[in-house]
Amino acid sequence: MSVVLNFKSHLSELFAQALREVAPEFANNGSAQVEILIERPKLASHGDYACNLAMQLAKALRKPPRDIAQALIAALPASEVVAKVEIAGAGFINVFVTTAAKQGVVRGVLQAGAGYGHVHLGAGRKVGVEFVSANPTGPLHVGHGRGAAVGDCLCNVLHAAGWNVTREFYYNDAGAQIDNLMRSVQLRCLGITPDDPGWPEAGYRGDYIADVAKAYLAREMVEADDQHVQASGDVNDAEAIRHFAVAYLRREQDLDLRAFGVNFDVFSLESALYTDGKVEETVKKLIASGHTYEQDDALWLRTTDFGDDKDRVMRKSDGGYTYFVPDVAYHLDKWRRGFGRVINEQGSDHHSTITRVRAGLQALAVGIPKGWPDYVLHQMVTVLKNGEEVKISKRAGSYVTLRDLIDEVGCDATRYFLAARHPDSQLVFDIDLAKSQSNDNPVYYIQYAHARIHAVLAQWGGDRQSLHHADVSALESEYETALLQRMIDFPQVIESAADDLAPHLVAFYLKDLAAGFHSYYNASRFLVEDEKIKLARLALVAAVAQVVRNGLLLLGVSAPEKM
RNA sequence: GCGCCCGUAGCUCAGCUGGAUAGAGUACUUGGCUACGAACCAAGGGGUCGGGCGUUCGAAUCGCUCCGGGCGCACCA
Numbered sequence: 174m175s176v177v178l179n180f181k182s183h184l185s186e187l188f189a190q191a192l193r194e195v196a197p198e199f200a201n202n203g204s205a206q207v208e209i210l211i212e213r214p215k216l217a218s219h220g221d222y223a224c225n226l227a228m229q230l231a232k233a234l235r236k237p238p239r240d241i242a243q244a245l246i247a248a249l250p251a252s253e254v255v256a257k258v259e260i261a262g263a264g265f266i267n268v269f270v271t272t273a274a275k276q277g278v279v280r281g282v283l284q285a286g287a288g289y290g291h292v293h294l295g296a297g298r299k300v301g302v303e304f305v306s307a308n309p310t311g312p313l314h315v316g317h318g319r320g321a322a323v324g325d326c327l328c329n330v331l332h333a334a335g336w337n338v339t340r341e342f343y344y345n346d347a348g349a350q351i352d353n354l355m356r357s358v359q360l361r362c363l364g365i366t367p368d369d370p371g372w373p374e375a376g377y378r379g380d381y382i383a384d385v386a387k388a389y390l391a392r393e394m395v396e397a398d399d400q401h402v403q404a405s406g407d408v409n410d411a412e413a414i415r416h417f418a419v420a421y422l423r424r425e426q427d428l429d430l431r432a433f434g435v436n437f438d439v440f441s442l443e444s445a446l447y448t449d450g451k452v453e454e455t456v457k458k459l460i461a462s463g464h465t466y467e468q469d470d471a472l473w474l475r476t477t478d479f480g481d482d483k484d485r486v487m488r489k490s491d492g493g494y495t496y497f498v499p500d501v502a503y504h505l506d507k508w509r510r511g512f513g514r515v516i517n518e519q520g521s522d523h524h525s526t527i528t529r530v531r532a533g534l535q536a537l538a539v540g541i542p543k544g545w546p547d548y549v550l551h552q553m554v555t556v557l558k559n560g561e562e563v564k565i566s567k568r569a570g571s572y573v574t575l576r577d578l579i580d581e582v583g584c585d586a587t588r589y590f591l592a593a594r595h596p597d598s599q600l601v602f603d604i605d606l607a608k609s610q611s612n613d614n615p616v617y618y619i620q621y622a623h624a625r626i627h628a629v630l631a632q633w634g635g636d637r638q639s640l641h642h643a644d645v646s647a648l649e650s651e652y653e654t655a656l657l658q659r660m661i662d663f664p665q666v667i668e669s670a671a672d673d674l675a676p677h678l679v680a681f682y683l684k685d686l687a688a689g690f691h692s693y694y695n696a697s698r699f700l701v702e703d704e705k706i707k708l709a710r711l712a713l714v715a716a717v718a719q720v721v722r723n724g725l726l727l728l729g730v731s732a733p734e735k736m
Numbered sequence: 737g738c739g740c741c742c743g744u745a746g747c748u749c750a751g752c753u754g755g756a757u758a759g760a761g762u763a764c765u766u767g768g769c770u771a772c773g774a775a776c777c778a779a780g781g782g783g784u785c786g787g788g789c790g791u792u793c794g795a796a797u798c799g800c801u802c803c804g805g806g807c808g809c810a811c812c813a
Binding site for chain 1: 738741748749750751757758759761762771772774776778793805806810812813
């Protein structure tokens with residue numbers, strides 16, 4: 174007998190068959206349609222799975238829902254998985270799954286190991302995920318940290334859901350902000366500080382600018398994976414300063430990201446889009462498309478043809494391009510690299526670019542689908558320190574850097590904090606709370622479950638491989654079946670997180686799983702006399718540890734065996 | 737003014753492809769280590785799901801509207 178673990182789809186098929194018998198016109202190839210929804214009830218007394226089919230059909234069939242439920246149950250094909258079926262409430266059909274069927278998950282988890290939970294939604298298709306993409310004009314702050322945590326976790330989840338994921342970082346290393354950066358460093362080289370009257374309004378005021386200037390004057394070398402830049406020390410060489418400052422700050426950002434456990438496959442430079450001629454090419458294509466026009470010495474794109482509320486300038490009257498032109502060129506490049514799907518994770522303050530970029534891509538008329546690319550926008554992070562909000566402004570030099578957070582509250586806790594909330598909700602990061610109560614952080618609660626299990630397994634000292642074939646038929650208690658069911662849910666959590674682009678679901682799932690384990694731990698003993706019971710329980714908790722570990726790795730959080 | 741997001745327990749947040757008695761953490765009260773890790777567990781109080789109207793057998797969830805908060809509305813990026 175093959176082991177059924179995806180009870181949801183199994184039950185869905187059973188109900189589809191029953192439906193064909195009871196109301197054929199609503200079945201798959203019938204004229205009317207109804208969705209067969211199998212959900213997990215909140216209360217255990219309502220069974221393991223519930224189906225609301227009867228209530229959906231009641232009106233059309235003009236029969237009481239409970240009568241329809243009765244008929245559906247009568248028509249339900251036999252299954253080894255189903256222990257009991259009940260009608261409840263207004264007409265819910267509650268299904269109880271046999272404990273024996275649930276027990277199969279233990280072997281399933283232990284054999285699949287790190288692969289347990291993986292699903293095939295993506296079918297190996299390519300998806301490009303761009304995230305962080307901070308301007309190389311200063312250190313990464315909390316907001317970037319949220320982008321890094323959410324984006325990286327999303328990538329992990331998509332990978333687990335069967336997508337072929339590429340992580341990409343885009344550097345806006347051209348344009349006006351970089352000019353400001355260059356000028357700020359140059360002034361610092363000349364000994365002018367932000368407090369001096371000659372300091373420009375748009376200049377960057379942070380202390381790190383002085384560090385860059387000092388390094389430049391000292392003719393330091395910036396070494397990183399893809400770049401080696403030697404400072405000339407010449408205060409009058411604007412190009413050399415620009416080049417060095419960008420390289421210096423990119424290196425700092427890379428180091429921060431690495432310390433945060435986030436790695437990218439591809440780094441794209443805005444400046445390269447100019448030097449490679451991709452910006453020019455995009456402009457020519459847009460002009461050829463007929464969606465552009467000249468007005469007031471500027472070149473405009475008629476983005477209103479594609480749903481924008483007003484047209485946008487492409488080439489300014491001073492001859493330079495606006496930001497969104499290289500952005501369109503960049504996305505055209507992504508499309509040509511074969512990404513049928515692209516997800517951009519950004520702060521919600523960038524949401525106005527969405528319409529523009531999509532409009533530009535549509536104007537190109539190269540076959541890019543309308544809603545391409547996808548966006549995940551995280552809301553702003555406000556930071557509390559000493560009970561007061563810290564205003565983040567690069568220019569003012571007021572900062573809470575990602576590096577500070579990693580140093581003060583740790584990488585694991587920071588990642589968990591930033592990834593464990595819905596991207597749509599604003600986030601208050603209370604630094605004092607995160608620091609002072611770091612032991613109450615939910616991430617430790619989850620890690621503790623993992624460590625506890627490993628302590629038990631170490632105490633036992635037996636061959637862990639032997640647990641893969643343990644007889645688990647003794648696992649019948651309330652605690653045990655609850656844990657079995659939670660582990661069965663894991664693949665569906667990954668599926669939902671990938672579908673909804675909502676990595677925080679993994680964090681909440683893990684908290685529930687850990688809670689289930691801690692309750693079990695306090696209510697039971699594992700190293701008991703009875704060999705069969707002992708091995709069954711050890712197999713169960715070993716499987717739980719595996720799922721906890723798999724989930725923590727999705728979040729980019731470590732799964733320590735001791736803490 | 738227009739667009740996007742949010743408003744759920746004192747606080748921080750889940751739940752939102754409509755489902756049954758709205759959940760967790762924290763804080764507060766009480767109990768549990770001479771047995772595998774107490775960074776844990778068990779029990780208790782705490783709610784007009786921002787307000788109103790509507791759709792529905794059924795609304796925290798969908799629609800409209802009002803109120804409140806965040807972000808964005810450049811020939812900046």
